[in-house]
Amino acid sequence: MIQEIISGLAMGCVYALVSFGFVLVYNAVGAVNFAHGELVMFGGYFGLIATSWMHLPLWAAFLFSLVAMAGLGIVYNRVAYYPMRQRPAVTVIIATIGMGILLRNSALALFGPDPVKLKSFLGDHVFDVGGVIILQHHVLIIAVTIALFIGQSFFFSRTSIGRKLEATAQDQETARLMGINVNRMITLTFVLSALLASIAGFLLGPIWFRDPDVGLIVILKAFIVIVIGGFGSIRGILAGGLFLGVIEVLVASHLTSEYRDVISFLILIAVLIVLPQGFFGEKVAQKV
Amino acid sequence: MKGFKRMSVFFALALVFGQVRLSLAEIQVGVIGSMTSGLAQLGQRQINSAILAAEEWNARGGIKGEKIKLVVEDSGDSTTMAITALDRVLSRNPCAILGPIYSFQLFALFPEVQKEKIVLMSTSGTRELTQKNNPWYFRLYPHDGFIKRVCATFAVEELKSRRPALMCVTTEYGKSGHEILVETLRKLGVMPVAQTWHNKDDKDMTGQLMAVKRANADVIISQAHPPDTAILLKQQYELGIKVPHVASSAASMPTVHELVGPGMEGVYVEAAAEPNYDPDPMMQAWTKRYVDKFNTRPDSFAVPFYDAANFLFETIRAVGPDRSKIADLLRKNRYKGLAGNYAFDQEQNGAFFAMMLQYHRKDGKAVPAVAKKYDFTK
Numbered sequence A: 001m002i003q004e005i006i007s008g009l010a011m012g013c014v015y016a017l018v019s020f021g022f023v024l025v026y027n028a029v030g031a032v033n034f035a036h037g038e039l040v041m042f043g044g045y046f047g048l049i050a051t052s053w054m055h056l057p058l059w060a061a062f063l064f065s066l067v068a069m070a071g072l073g074i075v076y077n078r079v080a081y082y083p084m085r086q087r088p089a090v091t092v093i094i095a096t097i098g099m100g101i102l103l104r105n106s107a108l109a110l111f112g113p114d115p116v117k118l119k120s121f122l123g124d125h126v127f128d129v130g131g132v133i134i135l136q137h138h139v140l141i142i143a144v145t146i147a148l149f150i151g152q153s154f155f156f157s158r159t160s161i162g163r164k165l166e167a168t169a170q171d172q173e174t175a176r177l178m179g180i181n182v183n184r185m186i187t188l189t190f191v192l193s194a195l196l197a198s199i200a201g202f203l204l205g206p207i208w209f210r211d212p213d214v215g216l217i218v219i220l221k222a223f224i225v226i227v228i229g230g231f232g233s234i235r236g237i238l239a240g241g242l243f244l245g246v247i248e249v250l251v252a253s254h255l256t257s258e259y260r261d262v263i264s265f266l267i268l269i270a271v272l273i274v275l276p277q278g279f280f281g282e283k284v285a286q287k288v
Numbered sequence B: 001m002k003g004f005k006r007m008s009v010f011f012a013l014a015l016v017f018g019q020v021r022l023s024l025a026e027i028q029v030g031v032i033g034s035m036t037s038g039l040a041q042l043g044q045r046q047i048n049s050a051i052l053a054a055e056e057w058n059a060r061g062g063i064k065g066e067k068i069k070l071v072v073e074d075s076g077d078s079t080t081m082a083i084t085a086l087d088r089v090l091s092r093n094p095c096a097i098l099g100p101i102y103s104f105q106l107f108a109l110f111p112e113v114q115k116e117k118i119v120l121m122s123t124s125g126t127r128e129l130t131q132k133n134n135p136w137y138f139r140l141y142p143h144d145g146f147i148k149r150v151c152a153t154f155a156v157e158e159l160k161s162r163r164p165a166l167m168c169v170t171t172e173y174g175k176s177g178h179e180i181l182v183e184t185l186r187k188l189g190v191m192p193v194a195q196t197w198h199n200k201d202d203k204d205m206t207g208q209l210m211a212v213k214r215a216n217a218d219v220i221i222s223q224a225h226p227p228d229t230a231i232l233l234k235q236q237y238e239l240g241i242k243v244p245h246v247a248s249s250a251a252s253m254p255t256v257h258e259l260v261g262p263g264m265e266g267v268y269v270e271a272a273a274e275p276n277y278d279p280d281p282m283m284q285a286w287t288k289r290y291v292d293k294f295n296t297r298p299d300s301f302a303v304p305f306y307d308a309a310n311f312l313f314e315t316i317r318a319v320g321p322d323r324s325k326i327a328d329l330l331r332k333n334r335y336k337g338l339a340g341n342y343a344f345d346q347e348q349n350g351a352f353f354a355m356m357l358q359y360h361r362k363d364g365k366a367v368p369a370v371a372k373k374y375d376f377t378k
Helices: A003-030 A036-053 A058-084 A089-111 A137-157 A158-171 A172-177 A180-206 A214-229 A232-257 A260-274 B002-025 B040-061 B079-090 B103-116 B128-131 B146-156 B172-187 B206-215 B226-238 B253-265 B281-292 B300-317 B323-332
Strands: A127-129 A131-134 B025-031 B065-073 B096-098 B119-122 B137-139 B164-167 B195-196 B217-225 B246-247 B270-271 B334-337 B341-342 B353-362 B363-376
Touching: A003 A036, A003 A131, A003 A137, A003 A232, A003 B206, A036 A089, A036 A214, A036 B281, A058 A089, A058 A180, A089 A214, A089 B137, A127 A137, A127 A260, A131 A137, A137 A180, A137 B353, A158 A172, A158 A180, A158 B195, A172 A180, A180 B334, A214 A232, A214 A260, A214 B025, A232 A260, A232 B206, A260 B246, B025 B040, B025 B079, B025 B103, B025 B300, B025 B353, B040 B065, B040 B281, B040 B300, B065 B079, B079 B103, B096 B300, B103 B119, B103 B128, B103 B172, B119 B300, B119 B323, B128 B137, B128 B172, B137 B172, B146 B164, B146 B217, B146 B246, B146 B353, B146 B363, B172 B195, B172 B217, B195 B206, B206 B226, B206 B270, B217 B226, B226 B246, B226 B253, B253 B353, B253 B363, B281 B300, B300 B323, B300 B334
Parallel strands: B025 B065, B025 B096, B096 B119, B119 B137, B164 B195, B164 B217, B217 B246, B246 B270
Antiparallel strands: A127 A131, B270 B353, B334 B341, B353 B363
């Protein structure tokens, strides 16, 4: 049981990390970015370009991926969001779906259909703790996730730029009246989201093989996590990610692997019946 | 007005004769396979095989002086795309079609193929494909009914397994293989101590592998596609589950070896052919031609597909591009290919040979050795 819980926690951290960048954009612009999975995929592929094509060491590849993804975040904002910013949210959503298809097919054309693996910063080593196998890479995933969630809390509450981003996410009109350059803040949000996608891509690379379709699976998991955690809640996605990761492994191991996803979704529905806003969602009053 | 009429007649005749000349000069053969999506890693290599075979025939002058023209269409990763690809291929009026490897796409193509009365050849292993009474479908790959029996028999008789575990993917391929594995094990007097399932897109198999470990299995027999096979093998190695693994043919793919790394040590894999390490000079020469042309290594499925293309071209050479005659001759004909000898049974299964490979790591690469060969070609 301990083995399953540890593996589930690591998977849950991955889900939470992926969902983090997704939620940032949702909170800032009020639209779901359906191409976030593809951004995670590209984060890993940039690492692969640096290690395999440019023969850079892994740390340099990571920096390369961060820079490239920041650039992609700016381009993404300019192409998929900025021209549509005055349109209804559904238009932005459709634009993100289109970007997802574009990125997926670009990956296929550039890297081919074969799955590839990215190296881990800690290699393929494992700890054997009383018969429980712990991958060093899983420890890294958990540590990075904890650090990022603590870091974001500090960033959004204690720094000027973080508070501006928070203000923009809460109410763009008021933020503009307060003298905040909203467009710049939104661009920065897309960059932050792309950077998080890059980190998630690097952490996923050694355990999930990378192929042009991996983004679709990533985004499905992220969506479930966000619904369980409470749409838009940062605390919620951590709780939702860990919950989903552990439940999936436990169900496959102890109940049924054949109907693992069915049971996971039934649990999701049960959670939503009991807690319609998810674990940490806020009740929102709507004008009618 | 008169001049216009003459011109119209002239153009109409020119078009008709142009068309006739075109159809006389080229023999159209359809090729449908996954060129995009995650399924393309198998599909593209098969299409490469067909291209290589056609180019070799054309270099020798084609079929009785007529060039082979492949009409290649992408079946992507869905039945919808497969049907669209078939419609596009049929619009060019081919005399036969080399089809995709994935059974869920093949099943979707069957109604149209039967309506059009056109030969569809493929290298899929799913047992049920040839049990649908489709007289136009021909399989040139050892089907699961045969090759899964080989796997189960090998596990029990050679590896002396008494507590096997089955790990299968939830696709048609996985279910068909699972059924035959269970049936064969039962006949051999052994029952699986654990049976797990996973989706083809699953990225974590810890739960399934822990269930196998708790059941104290002495052999794992898996039936899965390339990406999930790679995850199963890699995680089995990481979790320290040290029991022999008899994997389906996906584990013979070079891309899977790269993903699994040291976890390939000792893994047994069923295969119809092993193009990269088979010492046969003809196979070596073919693999070199393939690598030179496509800059990628062929997998074990690429060889039977190359054989299928050649078998088909050989049949067209004998009877001409007539759909019914091609089907009739295929049923009676035999063919010696690169991978082995082919002859169709009543269900139109054409391959009854297989080998069990065992992989060992040498200089960071997974190198296979033949553990046992099986050939039941009549």
